[in-house]
Amino acid sequence: MRSIQKVIQGVQTMDGAGVNLTRVIGSMELNMLDPFLLLDEFGSDNPKDYIAGFPPHPHRGFETITYMLNGKFHHKDSAGNEGYLTDGSVQWMTAGRGVIHSEMPEQTKGLVHGFQLWLNLPKEKKMIEPAYNDISAERIPTVDFEGGSARIISGKFLGITGPGKPHTGMLYYDVVLDLSIHFTMPIDNGWNAFIYIYEGSVQLDREVNRGHLIVLDQEGELDLTAGKEGAKFIVVAGEPLNEPVARGGPFVMNSKGEVLKAFEDYQNGILDK
Ligand code: FE
Numbered sequence: 001m002r003s004i005q006k007v008i009q010g011v012q013t014m015d016g017a018g019v020n021l022t023r024v025i026g027s028m029e030l031n032m033l034d035p036f037l038l039l040d041e042f043g044s045d046n047p048k049d050y051i052a053g054f055p056p057h058p059h060r061g062f063e064t065i066t067y068m069l070n071g072k073f074h075h076k077d078s079a080g081n082e083g084y085l086t087d088g089s090v091q092w093m094t095a096g097r098g099v100i101h102s103e104m105p106e107q108t109k110g111l112v113h114g115f116q117l118w119l120n121l122p123k124e125k126k127m128i129e130p131a132y133n134d135i136s137a138e139r140i141p142t143v144d145f146e147g148g149s150a151r152i153i154s155g156k157f158l159g160i161t162g163p164g165k166p167h168t169g170m171l172y173y174d175v176v177l178d179l180s181i182h183f184t185m186p187i188d189n190g191w192n193a194f195i196y197i198y199e200g201s202v203q204l205d206r207e208v209n210r211g212h213l214i215v216l217d218q219e220g221e222l223d224l225t226a227g228k229e230g231a232k233f234i235v236v237a238g239e240p241l242n243e244p245v246a247r248g249g250p251f252v253m254n255s256k257g258e259v260l261k262a263f264e265d266y267q268n269g270i271l272d273k
Pocket of ligand 1: 054057059064101103
């Protein structure tokens with residue numbers, strides 16, 4: 001079984017036009033976990049924390065996977081694509097060679113809670129056509145088992161395959177466990193894997209509480225026990241790309257030159273052309 005490699009606590013930060021969020025991957029403490037470039041948790045019942053949203057901004061070279069536990073967001077891009085994220089839904093956006101989009105809250109009060117994960121694209125796919133997979137809550141299958149359930153966003157668990165279509169090997173589940181339930185699941189050997197606990201706690205080699213990310217060892221299966229109040233966590237794993245990563249704000253390429261080219265294309269108005 002996989003033991004704990006490290007435990008990370010997210011850092012409070014501000015992004016977009018003034019959205020308060022917790023950055024868990026993509027910070028000083030954990031810059032990336034190949035192929036994952038960033039994980040943000042946004043969670044607040046104070047509209048001031050999210051209402052400014054993310055006005056038009058560019059991306060190139062990776063995918064963003066936004067999972068809403070609660071709340072409504074509206075997204076729109078410069079190519080005319082438009083969609084709504086509502087409770088329990090996912091937007092899987094493949095930026096490829098370039099999109100300019102906005103992600104704005106559709107609601108002005110109440111709880112907004114969710115995650116945005118950045119999944120890197122392999123070198124040969126960084127400049128593919130942009131694409132969207134808007135996945136409604138109903139399209140995400142739930143697998144029930146003794147003492148819990150899992151929503152399968154991507155990958156296959158207990159014979160059920162999720163609707164996500166990653167360009168490299170990757171799984172993403174949202175797991176809910178009753179108190180003290182023992183849970184195991186297979187993960188391909190060699191894949192990088194993490195869990196992020198957003199409610200309750202889990203016990204592996206030690207107890208880890210909500211608001212923490214556990215980076216797991218690269219071999220074996222996930223094996224844990226939910227704490228006294230149960231546990232809710234996302235588990236994400238992926239095949240490492242092992243390629244050079246050059247980041248420049250919203251662009252993630254393989255070299256500095258390619259990042260500069262992305263800024264140039266954006267300034268010249270041809271990023272998404
Ligand atoms: Fe974005």
